[in-house]
Amino acid sequence: MTPQRARLLARLGLAPLWRLRQPADDGAEGEGDVEPAQAPAVVTGSTGALLLPANERAEPDQPALPARQDAGGADWEALELEIRGCAACPLHRQRTQAVPGIGDRHPSWLVVGEGPGAEEDRRGEPFVGPAGQLLDAMLAAVGLSRREGVFIANAVKCRPPGNRTPEADEIASCFPYLRRQVRLLAPRLIVAVGRPAAQALLDQPVRIADARGRVFEFEGIPVIVTYHPAYLLRNPQDKGKAWEDLCRARAMTHPPAGASH
Ligand code: URA
Numbered sequence: 001m002t003p004q005r006a007r008l009l010a011r012l013g014l015a016p017l018w019r020l021r022q023p024a025d026d027g028a029e030g031e032g033d034v035e036p037a038q039a040p041a042v043v044t045g046s047t048g049a050l051l052l053p054a055n056e057r058a059e060p061d062q063p064a065l066p067a068r069q070d071a072g073g074a075d076w077e078a079l080e081l082e083i084r085g086c087a088a089c090p091l092h093r094q095r096t097q098a099v100p101g102i103g104d105r106h107p108s109w110l111v112v113g114e115g116p117g118a119e120e121d122r123r124g125e126p127f128v129g130p131a132g133q134l135l136d137a138m139l140a141a142v143g144l145s146r147r148e149g150v151f152i153a154n155a156v157k158c159r160p161p162g163n164r165t166p167e168a169d170e171i172a173s174c175f176p177y178l179r180r181q182v183r184l185l186a187p188r189l190i191v192a193v194g195r196p197a198a199q200a201l202l203d204q205p206v207r208i209a210d211a212r213g214r215v216f217e218f219e220g221i222p223v224i225v226t227y228h229p230a231y232l233l234r235n236p237q238d239k240g241k242a243w244e245d246l247c248r249a250r251a252m253t254h255p256p257a258g259a260s261h
Pocket of ligand 1 (some may be wrong): 117
């Protein structure tokens, strides 16, 4: 592990978790690399769940795996304009501005959160408060950032008043924007952080503790589910689990050179 990574893990309060035991034949304990040696062919969780059936919300007239459009061009600008002007649900009434999303428009990962908070509503960018700082630190620890490799969006684009959880009908009316973002970005993996994001994408009730470690699918793109960084700030004992999830995700999209699939 590089000193820089060790510092990052220490900042996340994770370092002691990754003191890996050496193989039984020498019985020694030492510090190992935190990343799995190679991407698992099939990811299984504590419940032993395997790849789940594809989400079936693709409209009948849409191809299941649409060809990638020009993610830097007119389609993207048009989508952002629509989001900024959206009045489809009551959330638009109290927003300062809509928060479409930010990041690499040719990402490996799309991270989907819940909805903008007060700071995000003010600045027009997702995950810029304390939860965002933790998210950035976790992404950095797996070599990714909102500048390179990751796009960050939310299940709802306007702040729910008082930072309440978005209602199901608010998530549903915003969902077409998220789906269009997914189609434009064509990420290799979607990371849903927290229950509202996971439920929006998977269209089924989700319990994070049960869904972790399983690989779901949205329009042919693998989806993994992990804890929301705001939850992790309140429950730091679960940071190690989220870190495990991100390492597993990283191994899926960035298998080490020479790893077979
Ligand atoms: N929490 C979220 O889910 N999204 C944000 O953009 C900020 C906090």
